[in-house]
Amino acid sequence: MTESESPDFVAHSETARIGAEPEAYDLDEWSEEIAxxxxxxxxxELTDExxxxxxxxxxxxxxQGPxxxxxxxxxxxxxxxxxxxKKYLYRLFPKGPVCQASKLAGLPVPPDAIDKSFGSVM
Structure with missing residues (x-):
């Protein structure tokens, strides 16, 4: 996707960074289309829920802030x-309601939302 196709989405896709500084987010850039x-x-598949x-x-x-x-x-x-x-939330956001809801809502993902003890060392 090029920047000219959807500049808001391209610019806004950076908001999914984990632990990014909250002041780096422009809450007004978010839209349901971006979500x-x-x-x-x-x-x-995004629903009304x-x-x-x-x-x-x-x-x-x-x-309340972050x-x-x-x-x-x-x-x-x-x-x-x-x-x-919790069952309802995980049904809607299977990779974790905190991480996925934050990302889709255009908010910083809390730095403690991911357990770094899982996975491999790079």
Whole structure:
């Protein structure tokens, strides 16, 4: 994809960096169209359920600022307990609701959201 095809998406795709400084993000650049493209890359077909969570995560970020992954998952589980809590969230975001919801919402992924003890050393 070239920059001329979708400049917002290309510029915004950098927002998926893990542990990036929160001030590096322009929350106004985000749109549901950008979220849909990012979701497609993640193998997710974005639904109204996903979008409701993305809007909620963005509202919380704007109100409270960045938060550790454990606080974010606790907040999400509490908010979406009637729908099934953690099971519901992982059904929608199978690679992790904190990482994927943050990425798709155009927010910095909390640095403690990924367990670096898994995988191989490069």
């Amino acid at each position: 849909a493209r990012l979701a497609e890359e993640e193998g997710i 996903h979008l409701a969570i993305l809007r909620f995560v963005r509202e919380q970020y704007q109100a 938060m550790p992954a454990r606080e974010m998952i606790a907040m999400l589980v509490e908010e979406y307990a009637p729908q099934g809590g």
